[in-house]
Amino acid sequence: MAAAASNPPDVSPAEGGARLALVGDWTLAASRRLEDKSQQIVDLGKRREFVTIDLSGVSHLDTAGAWLINRARRNLAGERVGVALEHARPEHGIMLEEAAYRDFEAPAPRRVPVVVQLLADLGRAVADGLGEFYRGVSFLGEFMAAMAYVATHPRHFRLTSLVVHMEAIGLRSAPIIILINILVGGIVAQQGIFQLLRFGASSYTVSLIGILVLRELGVLLTSIMIAGRSGSAITAEIGSMKMREEIDALRVMGLDPIEVLIAPRVLALVISLPILTFIADIAALFGGMLVSWGYGGISPAAFLSLLKEAIALHTFLVGVIKAPFMALVIGLIAAMDGLATQGSAESLGRQVTSSVVKSIFMVIVLDGLFAIFFAAIDY
Amino acid sequence: MTSHAKHGSGGKPVGDVIISVRDLFVGFGDKLVMKGLDLDVYRGEVLGFVGGSGQGKSVLTRAILGLVPTRGGTIRIFGQQRDKLPAPERKALEQRWGVLFQNGALFSGLTVKQNIQMPMRETRDISPRLMDELAMLKIELVGLKPDAADKFPSELSGGMIKRAALARALALDPELVFLDEPTSGLDPIGAAEFDDLIATLQETLGLTVFMVTHDLDSLYSICDRIAALADGKVIAEGPLGTLLASDHPWLRAYFHGVRGGRLAAVIPE
Ligand SMILES: Nc1ncnc2c1ncn2[C@@H]1O[C@H](COP(=O)(O)OP(=O)(O)O)[C@@H](O)[C@H]1O
Ligand SMILES: [Mg+2]
Numbered sequence: 208m209a210a211a212a213s214n215p216p217d218v219s220p221a222e223g224g225a226r227l228a229l230v231g232d233w234t235l236a237a238s239r240r241l242e243d244k245s246q247q248i249v250d251l252g253k254r255r256e257f258v259t260i261d262l263s264g265v266s267h268l269d270t271a272g273a274w275l276i277n278r279a280r281r282n283l284a285g286e287r288v289g290v291a292l293e294h295a296r297p298e299h300g301i302m303l304e305e306a307a308y309r310d311f312e313a314p315a316p317r318r319v320p321v322v323v324q325l326l327a328d329l330g331r332a333v334a335d336g337l338g339e340f341y342r343g344v345s346f347l348g349e350f351m352a353a354m355a356y357v358a359t360h361p362r363h364f365r366l367t368s369l370v371v372h373m374e375a376i377g378l379r380s381a382p383i384i385i386l387i388n389i390l391v392g393g394i395v396a397q398q399g400i401f402q403l404l405r406f407g408a409s410s411y412t413v414s415l416i417g418i419l420v421l422r423e424l425g426v427l428l429t430s431i432m433i434a435g436r437s438g439s440a441i442t443a444e445i446g447s448m449k450m451r452e453e454i455d456a457l458r459v460m461g462l463d464p465i466e467v468l469i470a471p472r473v474l475a476l477v478i479s480l481p482i483l484t485f486i487a488d489i490a491a492l493f494g495g496m497l498v499s500w501g502y503g504g505i506s507p508a509a510f511l512s513l514l515k516e517a518i519a520l521h522t523f524l525v526g527v528i529k530a531p532f533m534a535l536v537i538g539l540i541a542a543m544d545g546l547a548t549q550g551s552a553e554s555l556g557r558q559v560t561s562s563v564v565k566s567i568f569m570v571i572v573l574d575g576l577f578a579i580f581f582a583a584i585d586y
Numbered sequence: 587m588t589s590h591a592k593h594g595s596g597g598k599p600v601g602d603v604i605i606s607v608r609d610l611f612v613g614f615g616d617k618l619v620m621k622g623l624d625l626d627v628y629r630g631e632v633l634g635f636v637g638g639s640g641q642g643k644s645v646l647t648r649a650i651l652g653l654v655p656t657r658g659g660t661i662r663i664f665g666q667q668r669d670k671l672p673a674p675e676r677k678a679l680e681q682r683w684g685v686l687f688q689n690g691a692l693f694s695g696l697t698v699k700q701n702i703q704m705p706m707r708e709t710r711d712i713s714p715r716l717m718d719e720l721a722m723l724k725i726e727l728v729g730l731k732p733d734a735a736d737k738f739p740s741e742l743s744g745g746m747i748k749r750a751a752l753a754r755a756l757a758l759d760p761e762l763v764f765l766d767e768p769t770s771g772l773d774p775i776g777a778a779e780f781d782d783l784i785a786t787l788q789e790t791l792g793l794t795v796f797m798v799t800h801d802l803d804s805l806y807s808i809c810d811r812i813a814a815l816a817d818g819k820v821i822a823e824g825p826l827g828t829l830l831a832s833d834h835p836w837l838r839a840y841f842h843g844v845r846g847g848r849l850a851a852v853i854p855e
Binding site for chain 2 (some may be wrong): 234236238239242269270271274276278298299302305306309407450549550551552553554
């Protein structure tokens with residue numbers, strides 16, 4: 208209590224220690240001192256047969272004080288010293304009873320050798336990884352089943368929800384994606400001009416920009432951006448719904464959370480990402496054109512005619528074809544991690560982090576696989 | 587444990603005013619929830635605060651705690667106006683109260699024991715051993731089993747969450763505790779135990795208790811005084827007898843309805 212500091216707890220022995228008078232505030236605010244005093248009671252009373260503790264001088268007593276008085280009593284009893292409490296105020300008496308000393312069995316921490324621990328961790332990580340992959344595949348199956356169901360029962364299709372998510376995922380990401388791609392297009396152009404100038408080949412810059420942006424950069428940057436921006440949001444939304452039993456509420460109503468919550472989000476991603484990729488391509492080419500003009504002296508008209516020679520429709524398609532697959536991977540990972548959230552806020556944070564890291568990683572892996580595939584079919 | 591029926595003494599409450607709310611206005615958007623509310627809570631009493639759902643009991647509690655901005659009026663706690671205090675004194679004031687939120691509000695990333703130790707660790711210098719012992723003591727005090735200590739809130743039942751949250755509210759042995767519907771969601775036996783617990787703690791720790799409740803049994807068994815909220819104001823306050831005698835329609839429906847009627851029948855007026 209507030210007055211504690213001004214009235215410190217103390218022990219004053221009388222009759223050679225057979226009688227101990229406690230004074231002051233025996234409250235938590237002075238806990239360190241209280242513990243010393245508790246020990247002092249034990250030291251003073253240890254070699255006697257009987258000790259009387261006079262509580263009339265105690266002004267305030269809280270559970271901490273009562274606990275420590277009881278701890279001293281218990282320790283004295285262990286030394287076979289009888290203890291009597293005297294002149295305790297009625298409310299202090301009740302408090303001392305409530306805070307009767309008892310042992311709390313502390314669960315002993317299990318000691319495991321470091322090597323064993325290391326091996327166990329490694330094994331668990333591998334098993335978790337495999338389990339994750341297995342769950343991913345099975346989740347993909349569940350999602351496809353839900354989509355098939357929706358396709359055959361169009362009444363269950365949630366158009367409003369789809370539009371809402373397309374706005375959140377697609378429309379609202381457009382400005383930042385345009386900005387980033389203009390910048391990256393410009394950087395590629397600057398580097399292209401600067402490096403190729405040494406070989407007198409700076410006019411190839413336009414081919415470089417066109418092919419690089421359309422085939423790889425546009426879709427990759429967009430996917431990574433969406434994984435960070437929308438994947439995390441999906442995980443957080445679904446995770447907090449899981450935490451508050453909203454997912455369970457859907458299930459017991461006979462609704463499938465995958466159909467109600469996840470399908471509209473993933474579908475919105477699958478539709479939005481190719482469109483965003485197209486926008487990103489245009490933005491990056493525009494950025495490249497600006498820099499080529501200002502830094503490389505290639506006029507927009509020259510840029511466009513060079514671009515026309517360098518690229519064909521399939522250059523653009525290679526990039527855009529990848530987008531829905533990226534979207535599927537991002538959406539499924541985000542939803543799966545959201546559903547794996549446990550009860551705590553910490554777990555939610557962990558799931559969001561893992562969702563973003565995993566989906567960016569998978570986007571890049573997938574891009575690599577596509578590169579191999581397109582090279583193999585010579586597209 | 588003893589029975590704690592203290593109603594019907596009729597006399598004026600003793601002790602000084604510990605919470606004093608005057609002419610309080612609180613609103614959200616264009617909707618006023620508190621419309622010039624006055625309320626006093628006296629030291630050492632258990633004040634039961636009743637009112638229909640959505641009348642603003644939680645809002646008032648939160649306004650007193652400084653969690654909701656007020657639009658007018660004054661709130662004094664321990665004689666001080668919280669929002670006028672400099673930061674260190676405000677902190678000191680906040681350590682003199684404990685709060686049990688309606689949904690527990692336990693920290694989900696910490697175990698029950700860590701939840702209880704949180705205020706101790708942050709505001710006091712306490713040895714780890716004593717902190718462990720006190721946390722376990724509080725856990726037992728609120729009627730939880732020791733093995734609940736290392737559980738996370740998501741592993742607890744509703745009643746256990748209430749108890750754990752009460753233990754955390756009591757961690758620093760506060761002078762004043764706010765309980766927002768402490769017995770809602772508990773079974774009748776659990777609720778009765780909880781009432782007994784609050785009464786015992788109130789007696790031993792000399793607590794002042796501000797308790798929002800719907801539970802007629804709690805009102806009957808542990809509240810010294812009751813205040814009723816309707817239309818943004820306190821429409822009646824006093825010992826249970828006073829409220830039973832009131833002819834405000836809501837109070838009549840509340841106390842003399844099917845559930846309240848049984849209660850009124852056993853209380854001599
Ligand atoms: N943060 C908020 N924003 C808007 N309105 C609120 C907010 N909190 C509470 N309210 C409104 O204030 C009123 C009182 O709510 P509350 O105090 O929770 O009721 P109860 O008496 O059941 O505890 C309700 O009508 C509620 O809708
Ligand atoms: Mg409420």
